Amino acid sequence: MSDKNKSTAHNDSRRNFLRQSSALTALAIAPQAVLKAAEGKMDEKIAGYFEKMPLSIEVNGKMHQLSVEPRVTLLDLLREQLHLTGSKKGCDHGQCGACTVHVNGSRINSCLSLAVMNEGKKITTIEGLAQGDKLHPMQEAFIKHDGFQCGYCTPGQIMSAIACIKEGHANSEAEIREYMSGNICRCGAYPNIVDAIVEVKNAGGKL
Template sequence: MENEIRNMTSNLSRRTVLQSGVALSVLSATGLPQLAGAQDAVAPASFSTSLDIGFTVNGEAVSMAIDPRTSVLDLLREEIGLTGAKKGCDHGQCGACTIHIDGKRVVACLTPAFQVEGRELTTIEGIAAEDELHPMQQAFIDNDALQCGYCTPGQIMSGIACVREGHAGSDDEIREYMSGNLCRCGAYPGIVAAIAQAAQEMET
């Protein structure tokens, strides 16, 4: 077999190879209707690149078409214009994008948008009652529980969930159940104090 291959290739000159390549290029450029039709026949079927979903954000019904790869964070920020949830690490490790879905806290950056079909989303923009701040928002102000403020929306949303989950019974418990929210400014003492204060108002 090896000898046969050598005999076949030994008869090919560089000129022959180049001429063959040029001929194939010309045929490809000028087109062969039969070949073109055959290519179309075996072309992969087209598929939709969007997905229709319906959900509720801060009490308002929303219906839209999305890219199936979209995260809830990008859906909120880029498509709906609710920029309160922040893009921090984009890996679910800092908590800056925390929102509530059906009353439970989630990191929006790791949640696929198609999963919110028929569900209720609450963001930092939707927790105040008209012109009155939510008790957690007011407590953060009262206790100076922020510096740069970038992580604050996520801290507040997690703080509300922490209280609702029944994990605000002590400072140590608050620290444990708020450990998924990072503050690079180090405002943790104020954050713990704010959640403890808001817990008293929310539980009454």
């Protein structure tokens, strides 16, 4: 947060850009009334409307048709709009792994992914693992091996741990440690987490 930013100028030129542009994706979804208002004086409310984009996204097996600002990250979409708060914000810059979710089966940091970049994708979060009351084997193993203390990094650790095995990167404790290093745990539950992953890996079940 700089005291010498040039954001006001930036904002004005941005508004001009919005006014002049005729090829905005946002226009395609704007209802007539909004379009009409837009032709006249463009106020902030309409600008705000234009700032939103349609987004179809599947989260934990459920389809969502949403309208979001492009600057909303996948993590903030999950937490603030879909109220799936299991995915955590620990740094917001891809430096801790607390926000780890699966996108089309692949683990990523949701804090660095703009929600709109996930159009048509399938997201799995920690809330999507258990089948009703039956926990996912990795969740069971984390409880058994006490793979957490405060619990804040835990959803990210579990999402990462499942992916780690599925990717084929859990063939030794050393390999697990390396491939889990994108998930920081400040309470220091690492050895227990490794034990949990080893157990699930050795059980050989389908994850």
